[in-house]
Amino acid sequence: MNRCARLLRSLAVLAAVGMLAGCGAQAGVPQATQVSPVGPRPPDSQPITQSTPADGQCGDMTASLTPTSGAFPPDSTMARIVAKGRLTVGVDQNTYLFGFRNPSTGQLQGFDIDLAREIARDLFGDPNRIEWRIVTTAERVPALTSHQVDLVVRTFSVTCDRLRDIAYSSVYFAAPERILAARNSGIRTAADLAGKRVCVTVGADSADPLFAMHLAQPPTVLGVTNWTDCLVALQQGQVDAVSTDEPILAGLAAQDPNLQIVGDPLGYENYAVGVPKGQDDMVRFVNGVLSRIRTDGTWQRLYNQDLTALGPSSGPPAPHYSG
Numbered sequence: 001m002n003r004c005a006r007l008l009r010s011l012a013v014l015a016a017v018g019m020l021a022g023c024g025a026q027a028g029v030p031q032a033t034q035v036s037p038v039g040p041r042p043p044d045s046q047p048i049t050q051s052t053p054a055d056g057q058c059g060d061m062t063a064s065l066t067p068t069s070g071a072f073p074p075d076s077t078m079a080r081i082v083a084k085g086r087l088t089v090g091v092d093q094n095t096y097l098f099g100f101r102n103p104s105t106g107q108l109q110g111f112d113i114d115l116a117r118e119i120a121r122d123l124f125g126d127p128n129r130i131e132w133r134i135v136t137t138a139e140r141v142p143a144l145t146s147h148q149v150d151l152v153v154r155t156f157s158v159t160c161d162r163l164r165d166i167a168y169s170s171v172y173f174a175a176p177e178r179i180l181a182a183r184n185s186g187i188r189t190a191a192d193l194a195g196k197r198v199c200v201t202v203g204a205d206s207a208d209p210l211f212a213m214h215l216a217q218p219p220t221v222l223g224v225t226n227w228t229d230c231l232v233a234l235q236q237g238q239v240d241a242v243s244t245d246e247p248i249l250a251g252l253a254a255q256d257p258n259l260q261i262v263g264d265p266l267g268y269e270n271y272a273v274g275v276p277k278g279q280d281d282m283v284r285f286v287n288g289v290l291s292r293i294r295t296d297g298t299w300q301r302l303y304n305q306d307l308t309a310l311g312p313s314s315g316p317p318a319p320h321y322s323g
Contacts, residue, residue, distance in 0.1 A: 041222075041238060042229035048200065048221040051208040058160035062270050063322035064170040065280055067287035069122075077282040078123060081150055087123055089116045090135040090143045090152040090274075094226040096251030097307055098155050108132060111306040115172065116153045118298060119273075122289045136225050138203030141165055144276045151286070152274035155248060159205060162274075169273035169286040170319035172299070175245040176265035177209060180234070182258055187241055189263045193219045196240040199230035206244040209266035227252060234259070245269050250309050270317070290319065 072078040081087055091112055092099035099112040117127035135143045140156055143149045144166045158168050179198075181187035187196065193210065195217035200206040202223040210219055222239055224230055230242040231252045242249065246261060253259045273290075275283050293299045299316040307313070 042224045042233055044202075045222055045224045045229070045233075046202065048202070048207050048223040051211040058163055060320055060322065061158050061160050061163060062171050062272070063320040064168060064272070064287055065283045065323055066321045067170075067291045067319075068281075068284040069288035069292070072281070072285065076285075077150075077279045078285050082123060086129050086131045087116070087120045088131045088133060088148075088150045089119075090133045090140060090149040090154060091116065092154045092226075093134050094228040095155060095248055096254060097247060097309060098251065099153075100251075109306075111173070111302055112153045112155065114302045114306060115273075115293075116151070118293055118302075119151065119153075119286060119289050122285075122292070136203065137201040138225075140203065140274060144274050147276060150276075150282070154274075155245065155271055156274045157205065157245075157269040158272050166277050167275040167279065167283050169275065169283060170290055170321070171270040171272050171317045172290055173247070173271040174317045175247050175269050175271065177206060177244060177267045177269060178246045178249060178261050178265060179263045180242040180249040180252055180259055180261055181240065182234070183260050184258075185240060187262060190266060191215065193241060193243075195219065197222060197238070199224060199233050199239040199242045200244060201225065201227055201230070204244060205269075210243060213266075231255065247307065247310055254309050287319070287321075294319075 091108065093101045093108060095110070095112075098110045099108065100110050101107070102109050116130060120130050121127040123129070133143065133149050135149070135152065135154060140152045140154055141162055144152055156168075158171065162168075179187065179190065179193070186192065190213055193213070194215040196219050198210055198219045199222050200210075202225065207221045207223070210221055222233065224233065227242075227244065227248055230239070233239045234242055235256065242252065243266065246265075249261050253261055273286050275286065293302070294316045300313060303313045
């Protein structure tokens with residue numbers, strides 16, 4: 001078969017294939033369809049459909065024990081930690097400004113991290129004698145009740161419900177809860193969340209004000225593990241807004257200029273250091289550290305170092321003591 005004959009035969013085969021493909025389509029053979037890509041939801045995300053049960057009254061829940069300072073008894077919680085050689089602290093590595101891992105250095109930094117270092121400084125004379133344990137929002141209380149950590153310093157709001165299981169230091173930071181949304185979203189107030197999808201972290205009480213608004217069309221609330229998961233969900237269009245404490249939202253907004261914090265406060269949160277229940281001596285010791293940093297200028301120095309994105313500081317919250 002010469003070259004021309006082979007070429008004619010090849011063309012005939014291609015034409016036949018085309019005819020068969022056309023017949024197949026006419027005969028109802030399934031054709032490939034294009035499917036738009038869908039961004040996966042953050043791992044372990046789950047819908048939140050109701051607020052946490054009302055935890056009743058516990059008086060002034062921000063009141064803590066009177067601080068102590070100086071040498072501590074040899075049988076104290078502090079002596080046991082010193083004998084161990086390190087302070088084990090539960091912290092975050094995903095909350096910019098308060099507790100995050102610097103991508104340039106790989107080191108943890110932020111206001112909570114520096115506060116934990118001040119506690120270690122007064123225990124050991126060395127701010128670096130710390131074993132860091134990364135805990136999620138939902139793991140904070142269990143980490144203390146199971147004694148996996150000595151303390152939790154992780155934007156840890158005081159609530160009556162948590163006070164049943166753990167103890168708290170005096171408050172070291174107070175924050176309003178607000179809303180984070182895209183600048184072009186049309187969301188400007190809490191009322192604009194009607195029928196919208198809002199992200200919070202599982203284990204936080206940030207969803208409670210959303211359900212308490214009693215909007216005609218309540219928001220759909222998605223719970224995730226970390227606040228950075230909320231940031232990704234918002235950027236991918238899986239939620240319309242994020243709601244939690246303003247300092248956390250400011251840390252997320254600093255990572256994306258297309259986002260802004262909006263609306264009046266939905267409520268207020270008070271951050272304190274979490275301590276295992278029954279360790280009153282440790283609570284008093286930590287309160288002594290907090291008293292020192294309030295009065296010697298350390299608190300303000302740490303604010304200027306870590307939290308200037310929040311604007312000018314009004315100073316540390318005044319402590320409340322109950323005994």
